[in-house]
Amino acid sequence: MDSNVSVITLPGERNFAVVYPRGILFGLNAAQSELQELISEATETASQPETEYEFVAEYAELSIIPTFDCTLACKYCYARGGEFKDVMPLDTALTAISSQREKGSKLKLSLVGGGEPLMYMDRVREIVRTAHEMYSEVDIGVVTNGTFSKDTLLWLAENNVRVRLSFDGVRHKYQRPFPDGSDSSELVIENLKEAVKIGLDPIVQCIITADGVGTMKDTVDLLVGLGVKTVKFEPALATDVSRATQEMEPDPKQYAEQLLDTIKYVAEKGYDIAIDTGYFSEPSTDYYCGMPTGNKILTPHGFITSCVEVSSCTDPYSSKIMVGKVGYDGVKFNEETQKFLSTLHYTNQKGCKSFIFWTTPCLTSSVSNNDLNTPMTESQKSSWKIRVSTDSEKDILTKRGGE
Known part of the structure; x- marks a missing residue:
């Protein structure tokens, strides 16, 4: 060998x-x-x-963080949602959306946090309405904490919104409380059930902490009972800007063992649910990290960042990760930074800590450690692929979260 x-x-x-x-x-x-x-x-x-990677966008793309405000106070929140109440001015959003028209007649618009992107629905409705006026086709996605109203749920269905809903399964009430400390799980479960019922087919995003590393199978049982078809497990991660502490991070080996055991459990049970492998397998070319693929994420303050976890100009690495700014005279980009970031790809980077078998931090750490200019050594380059040997287990693995 x-x-x-x-x-x-x-x-x-x-x-x-x-x-x-x-x-x-x-x-x-x-x-x-x-x-x-x-x-x-x-x-x-x-x-x-290795072959050189070149990213080619099929349509214009823009992610928007409508607000830093939030309806929950999650224990590990990567953005400390709710600690700041900033809401994006409508003019800022519309200027950024308009600036992407030269990229194509179709727009892929994602509403992300920050805080809870559906918290200020009047603003969201106007943003989406104007986007439809500017583009021949608008594909909308949202990452939500599931505390929305029934009217918002109907709006999501009417606009064919792709929904990723954060729900931590059997650990939810301990990890994702309301700001007053009360349990949010009843409301989120009710909205999740309704979302399934009306055909939204939401992906459930479930964060696994050290205390919950052994609960994945129990959470799968719960989700199957709710009619969920796709779940994406992610390990909690402590960063320079998150609420999470190192103690909240699950042991990588234990996490890997439990996830593999859960995959086998789903296959043995014959459950009609897929496990998203976005943080477990080789990323697709338009997935995983906005930095190498040229993604543009608009913050409430009008900055354009290439990483959703660097959303404030006071965040670590912001001077290297933020690539533009919306102003009165339109959108201005730092072309040198954009060009450099667009050459980055997961095959050329240190392992991202979000991948459960990797032990080195995500790409943003390279800003500090290598100033994004030092070539990575061969031992630092990594990509992961998962293979299972039985058809029943292959069938439950998906990269749907990368759509």
């Missing part, structure tokens, strides 16, 4: 991880012949030269 390829035995019967310099392959319940196939594939892939 190539010295650059190693095999790690995982918990369970004949579960393996085959690790090589730029990736990892998994075999669950794999026969010896299947394990040898994985080793051969890893050896061959490791010997191949």
